[in-house]
Amino acid sequence: MSPIVRMILGRLALGLLSLVLVSLVIFMAVELLPGDIAQEVLGQSATPETVAAFRAELGLDQAAPIRYVHWLGGVLTGDLGNSLATGRDIGSMIVDRFGKTLFLAGYAAAISVPLAVTLGILAALYRNSIFDRIVNVATLSSISFPEYFVAYILILLLSINTPVFPSIADFGRDPSLGDMLYRTFLPAMTLVLVVTAHMMRMTRASIINLMAQPYIEMARLKGVGPARVILRHALPNALAPIINVVALNLAYLITGVVIVEVVFVYPGLGQLMVDSVAKRDITVVQGCCLVFAGIYILLNLLADVLSIATNPQLLHRK
Template sequence: MQLILKMILQRLGLGLFTLFVVSVIIFSAVELLPGDLAQEILGQSATPETVAAFRHELGLDKPAIVRYMEWLGGAATGDFGKSLANGREIAELIGTRLANTLLLAAYAAVIAIPLAVGLGLLAALYRNTWFDRSINIFTLSSISFPEFFVAYILILWLSVHAGVFPSIANINESTPLWDRLIRMFLPALTLTLVVTAHMMRMTRAAIINLLAAPYIEMARLKGLPPRVVILKHALPNALAPIINVIALNMAYLITGVVVVEVVFVYPGLGQLLVDSVSKRDITVVQACCLIFAVVYILFNLIADVLSIATNPRLLHKK
């Protein structure tokens, strides 16, 4: 238990350091953008006095290191400042959008994780059969196409031709849960097709790697059926890599939804990021990027902890 706690603290410290480095990169990237932010917002017709006053209002006349420390300190307390586009609190803007993105990621995960693990187990059970080859071809094909291509194909088939699901996932706080699930199905299915292949192939590979182990051979010699051998003996020892890849794909479901949200006009954090970039709303862009970084680092930490919890031998050096 002490070793696990020590490992968690080490990973947490490394994650905080990584987040600090990422925050520096985000802030520096904004600083390196060409042009004057105040001039871009006010337009070319603004007088120099107006631009100077607006720069002072935004705090752009302060040194970069001072503005970075103020931004980082506010972000640490949940205060990201105000939007340059509409003057609203960024925390208020992000709150609803982040909840929508998490809901979409959870929706896709509920479909993708059981499907991927189940297909991986079946592919390992029926290895080198037509079923195994068919599943591998289908999943590799789905992951080979970019998200927007998969999304448009699903819109063409299930929305335009079949008319089963709406092509635009326009939801709001007053939308009933069932209507939300219907409108969100196509973006959730797109994300499912993108992440299923990785999880399925990792599950299959982890199970197959254990099938040559001595205790698996012993189980087979006892006359146990292949299904029992895989589910009862191989799967528990293959959980570490499977859980690791599931956690990493969960991070992708949250941080990689930008393209999918734009295609389906879904009101999530990715859509807000794209809208803010087009409006040059830099403060919102910084906040969205930082939140995505926090989520990705957090899920990497969860992946490490769960992997070691299911296989404590990883704590010890070989």
């Protein structure tokens, strides 16, 4: 068995173990939420007998460990159960919303990744110049503010003061691609401003660290131009850390969109999870959290594999 296959299998095993532990933490956290789903569905006028009968129908009268084992068994067989509030299949609810979350994350990634890598290369090429300082100040400023603050600033500037883009990103059923891109521009730009700084600074730092290497000095002594030195000699050797930070930020784009989706009323998986928390629909909350955790673990594994593919020396311990 090749080392990279062994590494992938080992990481997958650790990922599955991590998912089981995450599922336990999610279940315990949801159990601590205040309120009662049966009372929430039936209303305050329901009698205690009616509430008790409804709780028994939902299986909420069983002990928490028994309900966790039943839920985990269903998850392992691909059955996330049904929503306690609506009775709908949770798998179909998540698939519908997750596609929209992936669209928003992909939209933001298509803008932020090329932009961050380009800015990082230019900042390394013109190190300590006015351009480098402006880019660093701008990216540090954007990363210093929370997502909701950036979102409200964009709404104020581009939706209220200058009504160019809508402040609500719900595009309804069967929209065209152009309408989807137009209505999700503000939430996508919010994510772009938040994640670009990480990737740009890592690209810049990785290239600058390599600029002092002997082979870079040799290329300079041969008369190779600064741009060619960075693009042909420094950048290929800096890909491993850049790929790592890009993959981690892609994971954030998918798992960290909850606040952005709520601000812009975007019908994604994050909005579904927040609505389910408000309704005390614990099975939907558990399913959403488990999907987010699984995506984050898989993207971390992808980052490790791509980093090793660009730099096989990472397989060998020093």
